[in-house]
């Protein structure tokens with residue numbers, strides 16, 4: 001198994017690059033944001049619990065997120081590995097993921113950090129809002145999401161840096177060129 005975490009602030013291009021990675025390396029894609037949105041759309045019990053949290057741009061509590069993720073990993077049998085997109089977002093989630101994967105005899109092999117500065121993020125999300133219609137792409141909610149990122153999520157980085165797993169990629173520029181750098185990092189780690 002080869003397990004990859006794609007890491008970066010909202011609007012860094014995690015979803016875009018994940019699609020390319022999946023196609024080339026045939027990993028199973030797990031996006032906790034997409035999963036939450038699916039639950040909300042389908043009016044599930046979980047969806048009802050998290051709807052307002054997402055709308056406010058806040059993080060869903062760890063226990064809910066971790067349970068949902070572990071279920072999804074377990075459901076995907078016989079895969080070559082996973083790409084975790086939007087997870088882990090807290091050190092607690094990172095520790096839970098390590099323990100969970102260890103129980104399965106595998107680990108996080110690589111963390112790709114997509115590096116994009118705050119001004120670029122704001123511009124990209126303003127553009128995305130026009131087509132995504134995502135309520136949390138509103139300016140006020142975006143500020144909240146960026147705050148959550150710098151308060152809670154950024155600490156996941158040193159956690160993985162200590163394990164020597166992080167490769168930093170410049171997330172600004174041509175999508176294909178960024179994917180080229182990502183491919184090099186994966187090929188070196190796989």
Ligand code: ADP
Pocket residue numbers: 009010011014032033034036053054057058059060061065085086087088089090093136145
């Ligand atoms: P983006 O990367 O653009 O911020 P996502 O689609 O990854 O968007 O996430 C959307 C929202 O889903 C987050 O703002 C948060 O409310 C919730 N969410 C997604 N992943 C997690 C997570 N790992 N922990 C807590 N909340 C999460």
